[in-house]
Amino acid sequence: MNKNHLFLCFLLVGLLLAACSVERKNPLSKTYHNTTARYNGYFLAKEKMAVIENGLQEGMQYDYNQVLPIYPHIDTTTAKALTPELEDVIKKASFPIQYHKNSKWIDNCYILIGQANFYQLNFGEASRTFKYVNSTSKNASDRHEALVWLMRTFLQTGEMDNAQQVSEYLRKERLNKDNARELYLARAQYHRILGDTAAVMDNLAYSLPNFDDKDEQSRIRFTLAQLYQLTNQDKEAYKQYSKILRRNPPYDLGFFSRLNLGQVSELEDKQDTERIANYYKKLLKDDKNIEYRDKIYYEMAQFELRRQNYDKALAYLDQSLRTPGTLQNQKAYSYVSAGEVYFDNLSKYNLAAVYYDSATQVYPQTALGYEAVAERRDILADFAKQFSTIQTQDSLQRIARMSEAERTDYLQQLIQRQEEQRRQDSARQVAATQKDNKQDTGANRNRRNNSGFQDNTTVGGVWYFDNPTAMASARSEFTRRWGDRPLQDFWRIRARGESGSTNQAEIARAPLTSPEKQMSAAERNQMQMQQYLKDIPLSTADMMRSEKEVEDAYFRLANIYSQKLRNPQKATEAFEELLKRFPNSEHTAETYYSLYLLYGKADNKEQQQVYYNKIKQQYPNTTFARLIDDSDFMSKNAADNLKARALYDSAYTHYGEFEFARATNLLNQLVSQYPLNDIQDKVAYLEVMITARTKKPEELYSQLNSFKKKYPNSPLMPQANQLLATYQSLEQKNELRRDAPSAIAPKQKAGNTLTPEQKVSTEIASTATASVAKATPQVMPAATTPEQANKTDTTAQIATPEPKQTSKNKTEQPATAPADSVSLPTPTAPPVDPMAYEAAADSAFYVVLLYPTSAPAFKDVQPKYEKYNNTYYKNQQLSMDSAAFSADKTMLVMRSFADAKQAQAFAVKQKAPQSPIGRIRGVEFVTFVISSANYKKFLQKKDLDTYLTFYKNNY
Numbered sequence: 001m002n003k004n005h006l007f008l009c010f011l012l013v014g015l016l017l018a019a020c021s022v023e024r025k026n027p028l029s030k031t032y033h034n035t036t037a038r039y040n041g042y043f044l045a046k047e048k049m050a051v052i053e054n055g056l057q058e059g060m061q062y063d064y065n066q067v068l069p070i071y072p073h074i075d076t077t078t079a080k081a082l083t084p085e086l087e088d089v090i091k092k093a094s095f096p097i098q099y100h101k102n103s104k105w106i107d108n109c110y111i112l113i114g115q116a117n118f119y120q121l122n123f124g125e126a127s128r129t130f131k132y133v134n135s136t137s138k139n140a141s142d143r144h145e146a147l148v149w150l151m152r153t154f155l156q157t158g159e160m161d162n163a164q165q166v167s168e169y170l171r172k173e174r175l176n177k178d179n180a181r182e183l184y185l186a187r188a189q190y191h192r193i194l195g196d197t198a199a200v201m202d203n204l205a206y207s208l209p210n211f212d213d214k215d216e217q218s219r220i221r222f223t224l225a226q227l228y229q230l231t232n233q234d235k236e237a238y239k240q241y242s243k244i245l246r247r248n249p250p251y252d253l254g255f256f257s258r259l260n261l262g263q264v265s266e267l268e269d270k271q272d273t274e275r276i277a278n279y280y281k282k283l284l285k286d287d288k289n290i291e292y293r294d295k296i297y298y299e300m301a302q303f304e305l306r307r308q309n310y311d312k313a314l315a316y317l318d319q320s321l322r323t324p325g326t327l328q329n330q331k332a333y334s335y336v337s338a339g340e341v342y343f344d345n346l347s348k349y350n351l352a353a354v355y356y357d358s359a360t361q362v363y364p365q366t367a368l369g370y371e372a373v374a375e376r377r378d379i380l381a382d383f384a385k386q387f388s389t390i391q392t393q394d395s396l397q398r399i400a401r402m403s404e405a406e407r408t409d410y411l412q413q414l415i416q417r418q419e420e421q422r423r424q425d426s427a428r429q430v431a432a433t434q435k436d437n438k439q440d441t442g443a444n445r446n447r448r449n450n451s452g453f454q455d456n457t458t459v460g461g462v463w464y465f466d467n468p469t470a471m472a473s474a475r476s477e478f479t480r481r482w483g484d485r486p487l488q489d490f491w492r493i494r495a496r497g498e499s500g501s502t503n504q505a506e507i508a509r510a511p512l513t514s515p516e517k518q519m520s521a522a523e524r525n526q527m528q529m530q531q532y533l534k535d536i537p538l539s540t541a542d543m544m545r546s547e548k549e550v551e552d553a554y555f556r557l558a559n560i561y562s563q564k565l566r567n568p569q570k571a572t573e574a575f576e577e578l579l580k581r582f583p584n585s586e587h588t589a590e591t592y593y594s595l596y597l598l599y600g601k602a603d604n605k606e607q608q609q610v611y612y613n614k615i616k617q618q619y620p621n622t623t624f625a626r627l628i629d630d631s632d633f634m635s636k637n638a639a640d641n642l643k644a645r646a647l648y649d650s651a652y653t654h655y656g657e658f659e660f661a662r663a664t665n666l667l668n669q670l671v672s673q674y675p676l677n678d679i680q681d682k683v684a685y686l687e688v689m690i691t692a693r694t695k696k697p698e699e700l701y702s703q704l705n706s707f708k709k710k711y712p713n714s715p716l717m718p719q720a721n722q723l724l725a726t727y728q729s730l731e732q733k734n735e736l737r738r739d740a741p742s743a744i745a746p747k748q749k750a751g752n753t754l755t756p757e758q759k760v761s762t763e764i765a766s767t768a769t770a771s772v773a774k775a776t777p778q779v780m781p782a783a784t785t786p787e788q789a790n791k792t793d794t795t796a797q798i799a800t801p802e803p804k805q806t807s808k809n810k811t812e813q814p815a816t817a818p819a820d821s822v823s824l825p826t827p828t829a830p831p832v833d834p835m836a837y838e839a840a841a842d843s844a845f846y847v848v849l850l851y852p853t854s855a856p857a858f859k860d861v862q863p864k865y866e867k868y869n870n871t872y873y874k875n876q877q878l879s880m881d882s883a884a885f886s887a888d889k890t891m892l893v894m895r896s897f898a899d900a901k902q903a904q905a906f907a908v909k910q911k912a913p914q915s916p917i918g919r920i921r922g923v924e925f926v927t928f929v930i931s932s933a934n935y936k937k938f939l940q941k942k943d944l945d946t947y948l949t950f951y952k953n954n955y
Contacts, residue, residue: 056072089115111133205224215253215768221244222257225244241260258283263306281765284510312343360377361912415532509617554574558578558591561574571598591692688703838934846935862892929951
């Protein structure tokens with residue numbers, strides 16, 4: 001090597017060494033560090049991040065019946081699974097930051113690190129990273145990219161104001177194509193959270209020209225088309241679906257775009273109708289669509305609904321439910337659609353109830369329409385209950401009116417038909433099983449056996465639980481035979497309505513029916529006959545009870561039609577039928593008023609006037625008579641009720657102080673000034689107690705009977721019955737006083753003793769006062785203040801107080817009631833237990849899960865609930881505490897809910913299969929709702945059975 005070559009080598013080495021220095025700013029150094037940073041750490045980190053994001057997108061299981069999300073869903077499980085890859089991204093992106101500080105790719109590396117933190121749900125660190133890039137970067141595109149990701153971070157953390165500020169700032173900036181696309185998508189997500197559908201569609205439309213990846217563009221275009229379709233812009237939706245199909249999209253997007261085209265196509269003539277119908281049939285024949293056939297049948301049903309062919313639509317929906325498929329939640333949507341047809345179009349509410357009940361079992365609870373489906377399910381369940389009560393009791397009454405011979409013959413024929421039907425069903429099931437066994441190959445049988453499903457789970461080749469008709473029939477038969485029982489272990493040997501906390505020792509002692517013991521047909525028929533005869537109302541009392549059930553069911557059914565189902569025609573028919581069958585019903589006044597309103601809405605002035613006259617003539621002093629003349633009467637009467645209760649408090653106070661005349665005057669004033677008050681039974685009972693103290697026994701007897709007749713459902717009825725029983729007992733002994741008690745003195749020395757005759761003759765008055773003390777919590781008006789409550793309780797306790805010392809050191813005896821008025825020490829009101837549970841409003845409510853500590857089924861229950869709450873109750877931001885309740889039980893507390901209704905809804909949903917405890921069987925555990933105030937008491941008392949009784953009675 002000559003000297004020139006050696007010199008050049010040294011020169012190159014020197015230049016390389018100079019270029020490696022991160023402190024130098026010369027062109028060679030910058031070129032070296034830019035090249036090394038870009039094609040080593042940054043390139044590898046970016047490629048890794050692209051793989052992660054593609055995996056997130058491909059791993060999404062989209063529900064094409066719902067509007068597709070703009071971004072893939074990320075939860076704690078997903079973030080945990082991605083942690084190794086994301087940590088690798090951070091490691092690779094950190095390399096240029098550490099070793100190539102003067103490179104222009106440093107900002108891009110920081111953005112990648114922020115994205116990795118974002119996907120790890122470490123939003124605080126991600127936010128700080130994006131803010132750092134925005135404040136330090138000299139490249140406008142890098143700052144814009146960081147700000148778009150900062151906006152997405154704010155959306156994830158619910159900081160909507162901050163997200164809007166970022167969006168408004170970027171509105172003034174000039175963005176490149178990629179950043180503009182991501183900004184429009186972020187804005188669409190922002191408006192979607194706020195519920196502004198129009199703004200979502202605008203931003204999605206703006207984003208479409210900025211896509212380079214045609215598949216990504218097709219996915220966003222599909223979301224836009226769905227929104228157009230949702231807002232009845234069928235022409236725009238048709239354009240977007242057509243554009244998707246022209247760009248050779250992924251199979252799923254293409255398939256559902258073709259399906260949705262049928263929904264938004266114009267049906268101008270018969271040719272269009274036939275074209276779309278043939279199109280669906282062609283999709284059914286295509287072998288590539290086998291796994292989507294349930295969805296195709298569903299779309300065919302929707303197409304028939306557009307043409308108002310309800311029978312055809314129901315047939316296709318039934319076919320959809322019978323067809324196995326792989327689409328997420330498709331069964332739920334088919335159930336709901338069938339329920340809507342029966343509910344909205346055919347008004348067959350009994351059948352609608354069956355489908356809505358099935359829908360809620362499989363409907364995704366996170367879907368937007370779940371609450372509406374659940375609400376309609378509850379309404380229809382109540383409807384079905386009342387409708388079934390009317391049908392059942394009418395049938396039983398018809399049988400009861402038969403002669404004994406006719407009744408026996410009729411029941412025997414009914415039992416024979418049921419036995420024949422049972423044999424036919426069994427034969428069909430056996431035949432279907434044999435047919436399936438012949439058609440199945442050995443491999444298919446092995447596959448089915450390995451999956452855990454046996455042949456007897458199908459009826460006619462259809463899985464039993466996919467057959468709504470079979471499910472409805474089985475439910476009805478189960479309820480008829482066993483009653484409406486809760487889902488619990490050992491249900492056959494529990495008393496009906498018994499809670500699930502039965503002692504295992506009691507269960508062990510309960511007689512079990514041997515499954516091997518089969519009854520003969522004659523024995524089964526005899527048992528069935530006895531069961532039917534048991535339900536038939538053969539006695540007068542049973543017939544009256546049956547009639548009362550029908551009367552109440554008609555009234556409730558009419559109100560359901562009117563207020564919940566919004567069917568005024570059916571409501572009018574039900575109310576009219578109620579009046580026809582029960583003209584003297586206790587609901588007559590309210591029924592007249594309901595019909596008055598219904599005919600008014602129907603603009604039938606003639607019939608409205610008829611019920612106006614009936615109310616004014618037959619019920620002139622009722623609330624309904626006031627309401628038909630003054631629609632604001634209820635709001636005005638609410639203020640009058642407060643004044644009436646204040647007068648009642650004063651009257652009760654004077655009664656407690658033996659000032660009966662003043663108490664009577666106040667009650668008379670209350671009745672005259674506020675005749676429609678809402679405490680009429682309490683006023684009447686206080687008058688009864690004053691009568692017991694001041695008037696003849698005959699007047700008391702008459703007043704008691706009048707009270708019982710006028711207020712049969714009053715909570716004071718037990719006290720009235722007790723007082724009447726005391727009267728009758730004294731009457732039998734001939735120990736009733738003959739005259740009214742003598743005048744009452746406000747104060748009387750205790751030295752004046754009672755004669756035996758006076759003691760006996762005034763025992764009724766003592767019983768009345770004891771009843772007052774016992775009934776004080778019920779008599780107290782709900783609107784009284786704590787001060788009034790304390791005062792009333794004190795005056796109600798009219799037992800002898802402690803003696804007090806006078807100024808002359810002499811003991812002064814307390815004032816007592818007159819000798820002819822009080823014979824025995826009056827029982828005091830029971831002291832208020834400060835630790836008693838209260839069903840009062842509270843600022844926070846908890847849901848408590850109490851379970852055996854050692855049970856394997858509850859291992860890792862807290863992490864499971866963290867995942868469950870983040871999935872279904874993320875907006876609630878629930879926290880959890882776990883503590884030992886006893887030596888062998890653990891308590892998991894989920895807090896906090898704003899009101900008892902939300903907490904109770906959460907507790908009820910724990911029975912669903914999605915819940916961490918929804919599938920646990922054979923282990924005794926309990927869940928309940930508790931207010932924050934009661935929870936503090938519960939921790940001190942730890943009286944589980946007492947609180948569960950309180951919970952059952954109040955929630």
